Amino acid sequence: MKKLRFYHSRANQQIVLLTTDYQLLTTARSLRLLKLLFMSQTYINQLKDHIGESVVLKGWLYNKRSSGKLVFLQLRDGTGIVQCVVFKPNDEALYDLADSIGQESSIIVTGTVKEDTRSSIGVELDVTALEVLQNVHDYPITPKEHGTEFLMDNRHLWIRSKKQHAVLKIRHTVIKAVRDFFDNRGFTLADTPIFTPAACEGTTTLFEVDYFGDDKAYLTQSGQLYNEATAAAFGKSYAFGPTFRAEKSKTRRHLTEFWMVEPEVAYAGYEDMMDLGEAMILSIVERVLTDRQEELKTLERDTTVLEAINSPFPRLHYDDAVKMLQEGFAKGELENNFEWGGDFGAPDETYLSTQHGKPVFVHHFPAAIKGFYFEVDKDRPECALGIDLLAPEGYGEIIGGGERATSLEYLEEQLKHHDLPQEIFEWYLDLRRYGSVPHAGFGMGIERCTAWMAGIEHVRETIPFPRMLYRLRP
């Protein structure tokens, strides 16, 4: 164990704890607090294993209620919320202290764990001691209703509240499920760069960055082109990281910075990607339903719709999707008619997915509306071997991908056609010069998937600090 030095600072009445090489470890007002700071803490989600024992909890005051004789402190520590009870006749000074603290005060509570069947976590705490690290009285987010803009401005604090906390825990589980899914299937994680010299998904949504004056760099829209290189090296690879779109879309599905998981597989076609995407979604749904029951309850998510999701997901040819949309228009169920060749709008995606109550794949999109890199159907060259997965309940496209063109000549033409500078793509063309094989992949936006799992309206609540058209802060 390390040796430590204690000092008592007269100037501010603090005990100062230093390492032997004079690095500040902590300061405290009293030896008692110092002991508590170093005392091993029990987390709220473990309390059920400590019934009858005395424990130390370290956290923040979520809410408080008092009646002449009792104070109920709702303590949160990141793993849960527990009710801590102080009974005035037992200790009047303790009662007064507990009664004096405001929302989000930082506190260390010592007490005995008691079984309590009325509590959602099955226990509460009989408080025997309370140490207040900071007594707060002007926390901006109160239990009353606030507007979204205000909450978004206070996002750094808002993430402490129950619902936001639940959404971000679900995000955590979505990511964990995705990573385990690929890791368990022999994929190698090979992350791709964020500074890139060229566009992947069209030049209209690029964020430009000055790269030391000489070169222009762009924030990546997708790791795909690099994934194609790593798939040729590893057979099966995936990237998982932030991606950027300078989209002037102010919708509930768009962020300017979002996280994408992107698998890429050598010797695979677009149908294999529908198999892979379906298996991945099923494993995410199962994992969220298993590991995040409490959070889904907090969010009042109707889990029956998630439980009903099973294999196989319908696979619609774009031609058939168009027919379905036109029929929907004829029946008066859609406001606008849909023409072959167009890209689906949000109402179209919602309409297509609600016909099935399950996620729906659409494939064979018009090549003209797709990226330069798509393989086309040999018998119908106007159709790209692209796939999209539309989530149910109006969550829209959550997966986009497909089969990549293998021919060097075709890709050279495509670059010209899309007005992209060939010299910057020479490395990419090398993948067609040296061992070109059929290959395919896709990307799934973590935030859209999380919004769907959590059943919340807007993707902005599915990432700790969202970046959107009109939001760069906090």
Ligand code: 4AD
């Ligand atoms: O369909 P997209 O643009 O596909 C690609 O970028 C491919 N290069 C991926 C690949 O094949 N490796 O984007 C893929 C997914 C979408 O289905 C959606 O889930 C998400 O990324 N996405 C967004 N999420 C939030 N905000 C935005 N602005 C998004 N744009 C796409």
Ligand code: MG
């Ligand atoms: Mg797409």
